[in-house]
Amino acid sequence: MFEDHHIVLWLLGLPLLSAVVVWCLGPTRGPAIRAVSFASSVVVLLLTAMLIVRFLAISGERSPVTEDTVHQESKIHTFKPEFVPGASAEDRHKTTWNILSFGRGQIQFYLGVDGLNIWLIVLTALLMLPSVLVSFRQITERVNEFYAWLLALQTCMIGVFLAFDIVLFYVFFEVSLIPLFFLIGIWGGSRRQYAARKFFIYTLAGSLITLLGVIGVVIACSPDASSKLTFSIPELVHEVHKNLENEDTRGYWSAVQLWTFLALSLGFAIKVPLIPFHTWLPLAHVEAPTAGSVDLAGVLLKIGSYGFLRLCIPLAPDFTLVNGLPIITWLAAIGVVYGALCAFAQDDVKRLIAYSSVSHLGLCMLGLFSLNAIGIQGGIMQMINHGLSTAALFLLIGMLYERYHTRQLKDYSGMASKMPLFAICLVFASLSSVGLPGLNGFIGEFLCLAGIYQYEVIDRQQRILPILTVLGASGLILGAWYLFTMLRKLLFGELREPSHEGEPITDLTVREWGLLTPIFILCVVIGFYPRPILHTTEPDVERIGLIVKQARKRAGLSIDPPPLVTGRADVR
């Protein structure tokens, strides 16, 4: 009746439909617009909950190891999306819906869910709810347009994660710029025009190079006119590996990988953002309205790291292993420290959190690019955790700004006595962001560091000074430093409020509580029981692990580094 792939389609269709409805309601019907947006985000959240339940039910059988135990070393591995709409009768992992057919292949409307994207979709749906709620009072002008763009942004973000066709992925990746451009540009702060344009052009330039990389991979996979042309990511990964395993084509493919990696990673590195491509981020964050910041930090940045995971590593495994890994991990490690130091120097709280994103995502990239199961799982965890805690921080700062219309730390002092509930929430969000054991941040940071430690110390035998690990770990300490400094300046000490023109200042309202609660609950749940997430991501992380393992074999590295912790990669 209501089948699995219908959920996938509704996840994409419902926000888009609501966006159109909201737009058509016109700017004057505020309550109706808010109700529709709220209802839509609740329903989408429920749909993702259904998706999780159904995915958990089948995730046990998805491990590539159980699929084929005998030949798993030599077998060619690729992604296996589930719940594919329009799946063909013989293979449920492939679709038959074509968008544009070339003579020898077609671009398809190929959506699906697997362990790598399912939690990011949940994150998108979850963060939509507070984004809508927090804007109830903040946005008073052109209300219909605001919610329409917000819902359109949600569609694009869910689309990027769901897409399994490389062109479809790119389409969503690029279209997501338009809603955010308007969200920042119309409802942003004082320098919104400049910020919106810089964000758009910066990302556009990167993604156009990514487009060349995408086309390059597709064409390299069908070298002559008689071979089939494919745009499906699983098939492309399969083709790349077939060619790499084949002695005759390997030489050509080593050259192709260099360009694939460079072209693809440029767009994603700007999105993540890695040092030195991060300059657009603080500006965009500071100028964006709260809902925009939440979506930008919570989800959009993850599109970059997700792109690395989904496209860059599997499509250029050899180059990633030999050359990409040192480049990216060094950039990421420098980013961890640089972002933290920059964050410490800021007086504008939003800017501080923006730089802390640079630092946290650096750690996430360190995890992903340690290229072992622990690190990749840590990277995925870090994406989710950063989404939750940074979104909470941005929401809280947005609420403060709504009351006092300033974000400068020097204007505040001792707010804990004036707004105790707010103070509790801010401390909680900061602790989650810092990585207090028992909260979500710890799990991701620990796994990332364990992954990079495994790469450096056990793999590369750098026993004297595992410098990447040290840099990564220092990010945690520095993170505690700047966040606690912020808390001290903002919350504690003698009470000093900025002028607020006689408006009564209330503590957090029920609506504000309500929108923070789901995030906080999830923070605690993940902190104590991360197993469902690790369990569902495991099969697909293993696939990437196997892809990397084959690349290691080709590169002449030892195939099985001694494990850091005995047993499986997850923390039980």
Add this chain to the structure above:
Amino acid sequence: MSPDLQNALTDFIPQVVPEIVLGVSACVLFLGATFRVSRHVWGVFALVALTLASFALIATIRSLPLFTEPPTTFDKSKWPLYAAPVLFTPLALFFKVVGLVTGFLLVLLSWDEGGEDHAGEYHGCLLLLVAGIGLVGAANDLLTLFLALELISLPTYLLLYLPRADERAQEAAMKYFLLSVFSSGLLLFGFSYLYGLTGTTNIPALLDMFASGQERLAPNPEASTQQPWVGVTLLALVMIVAGLGFRITSVPFHFYAPDVYQGTTTPAAALLAFVPKIVGFAALLRILGYVPGLSAFERPLGTAMGEQVPMLLWIMAAVTMTLGNILALLQDNIRRLIAYSSVAHAGYMLIGLAVVRYLANAPGESVGGVEALLFYLVAYGAMTLGFFAVLHYLDSPDRPLESVDDLAGLGKSHPSCGLLLTLFLLSLIGMPLTAGFVGKFLIFFDAMGLSSQNAEQARLYRILALIAALNAAVGGWYYLRMIGVMYLREAIDPLPRPRPAPVVATIAVCATLTLGLGLFPQSLLQLIRDALPRPNAQLVARAADEGQAVARE
């Protein structure tokens, strides 16, 4: 009546019935314009004439066979390829359809244009333009081609001059006239060399002669430098490309564009941005031998004119898009900006032309390059005409829309106009879900898609694709500036609310095309594919054998 003349009439006339209908209607309009009648009458008359021409085209399709079958004999009467002045090929049909649709859009766009007393002439000129597009698409002879191109140039001078007679409009018209005449002269000069070398003005015959000459030279590349005809051909080609480069506004023949676009009226600028590009590219495709299926000898496309032509086009494409985009960054006047943007888009389209030589060799495969070029051309037409149509709709004599800043706050004061302008601008940037993206994607795809056999060319064209990608990002800046001004700034002096006018129909059609082709590109791509016959695998193989046999002799 001599039998030759009779043959010519019986063969030729039925193929150009739509053009004849348009020509006669134009004459009626020119004569009728002496009487004082409301402009609406002439507008309706032009629409009726276009509709009649469309019916005539449908009748032609029904009664005449399309010229698609590869020849089996050299029977001249059965097979007019090497004799007929025009050929009703699938590609010609494609251009005729594009011309008619453009005609409808332009008539509606310029409904209120110019003085009441010139409306008749104005619409007559538009009809002649449409006839010219159809003839250029069908031309099979250098002379027909040249006449058809002039059939477009001459009304264009009038169209630039008629609606506005102030100093700037006169300057624009004069500038365009002088440069256009000069470029026609260059073109004709180039044609004369081709005629001098081959003794024929028939395009397929001429191309076949050059191709067989090139094939003879191919085994011994050094000898080609000693052959005087190779140099003369190149000289001729450079002049032809220069003459047509003026029409597609490629650098360095673009100088007139910004001044003329700025000086003339919005509908005339819209026309200049699109119509000369259609015919320029149609003529280039034909003369460079990039249209498949028009030869008795099946050989890889584009071999006739030598290896230097793709290189020439490569350089032109790179310089055109780069210069166009960079100069557009500096503009404040909307029409000047779009003029440079049309230069930049000509650069992207030239990529499609530049790769044909290396792409189309695969048998049984779609014709890369040409396909992308034609798709881009249609997409470009939809978004540019749409953009100009919205500008024209908002423009009024007492509140002219000149600089980018005049658009300030449009998103708020005119929500639907703002939304439509945004759609066209996003398409011009090349954002996904619009026609512009599909066009760019196809162009990039072809530029990256060279087979690894010619590694050197493959590298060169990848560099071209990279240049194009960087250019597209630069282009993003100035289009985005307009979107930014519309939505992110408050109106200082809001534009008045425009009255509903027939131009709304043009806007609607263009918006539908821009969005529709972005969401469902398959339909147009299939049409284009049908318009281009695939190279036949067996014939290509046979032609290669024959070529080797000829070479051995």
